[in-house]
Amino acid sequence: MLQLFKELNIEDRLQWKEHTLMFNQPEKPGTYSRFDFPPIPAPFNGIVAILRNNDMLTWPEKIKFAIGLLPAIIKGQRYVEEMDKYTWTEWLQKQGIPERVNKEVFIAMSKALNFIDPDEISATILLTALNRFLQETNGSKMAFLDGAPPERLCQPVVDHVAERGGQVLLNKPLKEFVLAEDGSVEALKIRGIDGEPDELVKADVYVSAMPVDIMKLLMPDPWKQQAFFEKLDGLEGVPVINVHLWFDKKLTDVDNLLFSRSPLLSVYADMSNTCREYEDPDKSMLELVLAPAKDWIGKSDEDIVEATMLELAQLFPKDIPNGAKLLKSKVVKTPRSVYKATKGRQEYRPSQETPIRNFYLTGDYTMQMYLASMEGAVLSGKLTAQAVAKNAPKHIAEKNASA
Numbered sequence: 548m549l550q551l552f553k554e555l556n557i558e559d560r561l562q563w564k565e566h567t568l569m570f571n572q573p574e575k576p577g578t579y580s581r582f583d584f585p586p587i588p589a590p591f592n593g594i595v596a597i598l599r600n601n602d603m604l605t606w607p608e609k610i611k612f613a614i615g616l617l618p619a620i621i622k623g624q625r626y627v628e629e630m631d632k633y634t635w636t637e638w639l640q641k642q643g644i645p646e647r648v649n650k651e652v653f654i655a656m657s658k659a660l661n662f663i664d665p666d667e668i669s670a671t672i673l674l675t676a677l678n679r680f681l682q683e684t685n686g687s688k689m690a691f692l693d694g695a696p697p698e699r700l701c702q703p704v705v706d707h708v709a710e711r712g713g714q715v716l717l718n719k720p721l722k723e724f725v726l727a728e729d730g731s732v733e734a735l736k737i738r739g740i741d742g743e744p745d746e747l748v749k750a751d752v753y754v755s756a757m758p759v760d761i762m763k764l765l766m767p768d769p770w771k772q773q774a775f776f777e778k779l780d781g782l783e784g785v786p787v788i789n790v791h792l793w794f795d796k797k798l799t800d801v802d803n804l805l806f807s808r809s810p811l812l813s814v815y816a817d818m819s820n821t822c823r824e825y826e827d828p829d830k831s832m833l834e835l836v837l838a839p840a841k842d843w844i845g846k847s848d849e850d851i852v853e854a855t856m857l858e859l860a861q862l863f864p865k866d867i868p869n870g871a872k873l874l875k876s877k878v879v880k881t882p883r884s885v886y887k888a889t890k891g892r893q894e895y896r897p898s899q900e901t902p903i904r905n906f907y908l909t910g911d912y913t914m915q916m917y918l919a920s921m922e923g924a925v926l927s928g929k930l931t932a933q934a935v936a937k938n939a940p941k942h943i944a945e946k947n948a949s950a
């Protein structure tokens with residue numbers, strides 16, 4: 548992601564925050580427990596951050612956790628991948644780490660990373676994140692984009708493509724892959740919008756950047772029998788809900804991401820403090836993630852806002868329910884978001900190269916080391932581009948042969 552911002556020359560749009568992880572303390576409503584990372588290289592900044600925090604973990608718990616983590620630190624990514632056969636809770640038990648560590652820290656972290664609980668999430672996900680925190684000095688440092696992503700991040704990407712002779716066409720949903728006799732892609736059928744007819748688009752090489760659930764829906768029948776594509780059945784998007792709340796007064800001055808550690812909510816931030824576009828010295832604008840969302844995705848917006856406000860009463864007891872008035876709310880439901888990273892999912896993640904000679908996959912669910920995240924999506928795009936470039940001579944030869 549950072550490299551992308553650099554290439555687009557928009558690094559100044561990243562608003563970096565103090566290097567700390569902040570957790571609400573349910574037993575002391577309205578207060579925070581912090582893991583402060585000092586400005587020294589990794590892994591020492593992370594170790595100091597953990598050792599200095601005495602609100603959430605006792606010394607015996609910290610020592611047991613550090614010992615449990617040793618194999619991941621010493622053996623690295625190979626061990627991390629092998630642990631995909633366990634959920635995070637199973638892995639903690641296997642390593643003799645007390646269950647309280649889960650409750651105190653990792654329910655919040657697994658909800659933040661994949662919108663599910665530690666009893667479901669693969670140990671690989673948490674271990675990958677922890678390894679990054681321990682290996683990269685700024686691996687856990689938060690940055691907020693300074694405004695809405697479509698204008699502040701996507702538009703520069705579009706401009707970059709256009710300046711180099713490319714085109715980005717919006718509102719062109721894929722309806723069908725039209726196949727040639729040998730099962731390769733002959734054309735894309737694009738659904739006409741607003742009464743426009745469908746159209747066919749032909750190319751030398753085709754890349755799907757659609758989410759895995761949509762890719763499965765549009766999968767041509769002849770591909771479904773191939774083991775490579777059959778594996779995608781093992782991946783499915785997880786539901787999540789985003790809640791945006793506007794208040795008539797300031798609830799907090801915290802200028803960072805917060806882990807709510809409450810049953811329904813995951814991470815949240817007061818965007819009036821964290822993000823230039825929503826800056827307001829007098830009123831708060833909270834953005835919250837509600838997860839796990841499987842029991843809530845079918846509920847009404849009113850029910851969701853009501854339940855969120857009940858939890859906010861624990862986080863901001865001075866102002867909610869009495870004091871601050873809710874001016875406006877917006878609920879964004881995503882029934883199938885990133886792939887649900889339960890144990891054993893790694894083996895279902897496909898490579899970017901497929902058995903179809905002119906067809907590639909990309910997206911965060913394809914195999915890459917940065918999990919289901921924006922960073923993972925960007926890395927998968929780079930891996931796809933590398934694969935296409937590597938195969939370019941073959942594609943050119945095929946094109947010349949068919950001309």
Ligand SMILES: Cc1cc2nc3c(=O)[nH]c(=O)nc-3n(C[C@H](O)[C@H](O)[C@H](O)COP(=O)(O)OP(=O)(O)OC[C@H]3O[C@@H](n4cnc5c(N)ncnc54)[C@H](O)[C@@H]3O)c2cc1C
Pocket residue numbers: 719720721722756757758761787788789836881884885909910911912919920921922923924
């Ligand atoms: C609530 C929420 C909070 C998140 N917070 C973070 C965060 O803080 N940090 C982070 O790194 N990640 C975060 N993520 C995850 C991040 O958004 C994803 O990992 C990332 O967007 C995946 O990118 P992608 O390109 O693989 O897929 P997507 O971003 O899902 O892109 C797929 C695209 O395919 C398009 N599409 C769908 N159907 C068709 C069709 N038929 N034809 C053509 N196009 C189609 C869609 O419109 C979409 O633009 C969050 C996700 C959610 C839901």
